[in-house]
Amino acid sequence: MTVVLDPTSELTPAARQRTARPESLNGLTIGLLDISKPRGNVFLDRISQRLDSLGAEVIRYTKPTFSKPAPVDQRHEIATNCDAVIEALAD
């Protein structure tokens, strides 16, 4: 861990702020990212059903391997196509 000194005016929080929580999932596009751990798909299948019933559109993604971060292109694709993403860690 490196501790650095904030070079800014400190008028904004140093920790990254979360995106505002959507009020409703109706009409939103939700990405479901399977990180390729066993049975993550089982969990995401069920989540997908639940999202369907709430009126959300679901796009499924799968990471090539759980041991490495998602490739830049895939992250970009998710960010471009989805309003929110749910990642399945599972095992």
Add this chain to the structure above:
Amino acid sequence: MNKTENNEPGTLTNEADNSKTENETGLLSLTTPEVPPLPEGLVAVVKRDCPTCVLVKPVLHDLHRRAGLTVISQDDPDFGEAADWVLHDHDLALSWHHSIETVPTLLRVSSQGIVTASTVGWSRPQWEQFTGVADLGEGLTEWSPGCGSLSVDPAHADTLAVRFGSAGLHSRRVELASLEDEWEAMWNRGWSDGLPVVPPTQARVLRMLEGTSRDPSEVIAVVPPSLVECSVEKIAVNAVMAGCTPEYLPVVIAAVQASCNDEFNMHGVLATTMSVGPVLVVNGPIAARIAMNSALNALGQGNRANSTIGRALQLVVRNVGGGRPGEVDRATLGSPAKVGFCFAENEADSPWGSLATSRGWREDQSTVTVFAGESPRIFVDQRSRNPESLIRHLAQALRVTGSPRMLLGIDAMLVLSPEHMARFVDAGWGRNDFMAALGEELLINSEEVLSGADGIAEGLPTAAAGRKVPKFRDEGLLVVQAGGDAGLFSAIITGWSNGPGGSDPVTHEITP
């Protein structure tokens, strides 16, 4: 002593004082550990690893017996003496706080714990005089030099500085996670101009602050566009990130002072759709002291001071002031100079004095002049052999500064190379002769530049017809000498709107 007993040198935390707290945003705040008191009377600071300290052990015994000496050992907890008059400076707090540089150091400490006198190394006559005790160290050599104190050992110095000195730093501590790449993490937080920045760790910032005698909390300027008070410490943090060494810090501080005021108008320079940024010219003795480049490639890359001082100023504007491209920075095109543009004048080879002396400063003063300018445009003249030819040609090039039809409202900086300057100097011209002749050449017949003339809409109003109009206002052309010995080139740096509605050049003294 006991208060910090559990701490090893280099630990950030002080459990006994509970001085490290972590709040929910993951930020650290540290408070000052107390300065440990020294025992009253005679005190010797020693380390087992120092042959002189070991040599004088019998003397220390003798002095304890005859004069109540206390020994403080930096390494070996009891210095080979399990005695209550031998204390262990286990975290080097005593040595650090009392600025011990050499062992053995003999101190005389008042009842208030204040050091009133000290002597270093072993010297029989000095120790006898210092302690008032005669016949010390029978059979020992007369004199033996000491060793470096553990508290100034390079292996410990940075850690101790952070441990004991960082409490004076007020900037928010930001933890970068161990799996985060430091550079990516800083980029993601918006702290970089696009080039890598050096992580501003506490140790680096403390080292940077060694470059100035100012208090880290001193407010230097109010930085636009967010109009934030900027301390020496914040400038030091950004100077570390820009790649400066501590010796450059006074120049960066002066550059911030020169830029953040109504006259220079850093806010306007930042916010304008024109492509200018702060161009810095360093004059005076400091330029050589910090090895700035005023010769070959002076306006280019490759010299650390030239490359990082201007960048440090721009990082202060970006990070402290919040001036970022696409936000308040509205430059239509921008320029490479906006990353940071700083160079020194070649004063040694200029018989005309310097930019700073022409603006009323003395030769022995170090100054920085800030000018709102673009990247340099090179002017080529390889045929003129007399000043008359060169000045006419130079005037033609200067006429188009901004545009051929922009008169009086824009300033320029002319960087004369040694070979171009020599054309004038060899003919006996001084700075005033040069400026006067150039002024004559830059009187422009308004008919040529009226709006509509030659079918061009841009231009002076028709009311200006029939006049001779100067290209530049008085003092609107800044002349500097720099560049390599060979090459018949000079450089013109185009400015921005001048006067109260724009920016005026500002020169500020550089002080420690």
